[in-house]
Amino acid sequence: MAFAGTNISLSQPDITQKLTERIDDLKQKIAAWGKRIRRFTERSRQFNHNRLFQSDQKRLYKSLERSKVCGAGQGPDQADIIVFWRGLWSEPVNHSEGPWMEVVASQGASVTPMDPITITPEDVAEAKEISKHTKYDPPNRTAVDIIDTLRQKLAVKCNRLKRYQKSRKRREDNALFTKNEKLCYRRLQQSVNDTSGLPRRREDVEKFWRSIWSEKVIHNETATWITREEQRMLEVPEMQHVEITEEDVTQAVYKSPNWKATGPDKIHNFWLKKLFYTNQ
Template sequence: MLDNEKFTEIELNSIMLSCYPRGATPSSADESAEDIPSQLPRESAVPKTSKLQQKLLDKYMMYAGIPPKKRPRIPRMKGSQIMLKKVQEVNEIIQQNLPTIAKIEEVVDLVYAGAITVCVELGVKITDSVKPMRKETPPPWKKRLQEKIKNIRKNIGILHTYLNTETPSSRVGKRTRQIASEFKIKSHDHHFRQRVIEICDRLKQKIKALGSRIQRYNERVKRYKNNQLYYKNKQKFFRQLEHETSDQDNSPAEEAMYAFWKNIWGEEKVHDDEAHRIREVEADSARYQMNEVEITEDDIKLALKKTNNWSAPGVDGIQNYWWKQFTTTHGLLAGFFQAALRDPSMLPDVFTLGVSYMLPKENNTVDPKKYRPITCLPTIYKILTGVLTRHIWKHVNKNNILAQEQSGCRGDARGCNELLITDYIITK
């Protein structure tokens, strides 16, 4: 089992600690009983695992080697001092297990196990699948007010029928007297008709007051939802402000969506690699010699600094937040990334496996053509490409390779805005 590498170093270390919790080691039969105590390590010399460390090792052995798609989803969490303290404790435990890491996949598994451990410690429920979105139903208080408004309108209709009919029916007259009695008005009153007009006006004012209440509650709920949406998804929040919301219930059939995008993604395109412009660019690039890239721990930190904590992860399911907080892995990541530059084959294929989401471009969500795909790649791959992009841009800016007029593919540029402004000025 050891020769076939059935267990990782962390698993073997955990098994060893569980087998000899008090420092007892097996002795050979030919050793005398008097020699055994001198050869055994002292109890205090044996490393003791804390409950948190044992939980981390358990989660690691539970999920290590499992395909990322089959792992439970790490939920998005709200920051707090308790959470930060727990993350720091797990970060220190991860540092103790880093010397046994031999592959970059094991780093990903360890970070995933650390994130799951923090969630379990904070009492967050871990689910194996994403819960389906529930249909929004009006709250009980809103239902009560709406029912009250409905009944008042019904009474107003009866009173209007009584007032606008010369000979109202016995049923309308009986119901009118019942409504009047609720306001302590007797039917034999000489000014009964005038009293009914006053009751009708009072009921209208009551409807207006109840409608204002519902409006105030709706505005309050809307503010609360907007605050939550701004915290979770800023892009969707601003799209809603621009009234670009769409009806997600009218989504196209799965077969239609698959058939349309298969014609785009499923067909292999043949490109002319010997094009004249490509040869010109290759000849021109020979004039600029790029220095050898040295990836350091600071590069990892800078690449993570620009990322959003809780942006949608790829198939690995690990958000940027966990890579930011588990700082003890940054040095090891830098070493693995440096080795990957020399031998790219050491990176597993799952690192470039993406999850594509279809976002509607218009309110017409039935047509598959009206969607735009967004592919989320694994976070660790985005860290690597972010580090390489930074080094490439240093080389490009140092040698002024890009023309000043080019705004596309340039960092900290707003090419679309500049083109729109230019077009507006020209056509004005």
């Protein structure tokens, strides 16, 4: 006798071990499928919440406020409801009118009476405007619903104002770039908290270049790649000696853009052109 789909036979001596391994394998597969189903359910719930948030935020908030498990029990008895409200409104309550009542009365006497309020048609129209969250929702009945509607309208106005400010800043930057590139770049640098704008000190410039050209560095001169490169460079013709004159430096400086990004010395090419003594 053998199990269908397996090589397990009751005549085998290790039947218990093989059955245990088979059961463990099935348990792991079931657990893996269960986790996969839970992940899919969670992603589906998040996707539905995102879609509902884009279409109807009020409905989403109401669904989140509801408890996950809603009981379907019967409502309270009518007699209990009558007893509850009668205990609040019908039965007289004896209060202890202590001296604090006189204090409150004396302080309330100095309060200026409130002026009468006249409700205009504009007020009614405004109230009707906030009485509904969206055209698909029922009218707001409670103060919480009205506050929620006003809060979301305020958030929409704030987002619209932020978009307008970003759009205006982009237009200003584009217009400034066409008129004065230097000032545009300076403002961009200030936006990233680079407000110094001052050139480097002479000591810093000398220290920077001295660390590159003056200080001696010990290298591994016996490396194999050096020998390989020497053999490869034997076939390369030797470059003729080029003497850089003052005129070459002057022409190179005058051909360079005026306000191109500076190097570590923080000096623009404009000043190198005007201060021609620096080319000597």
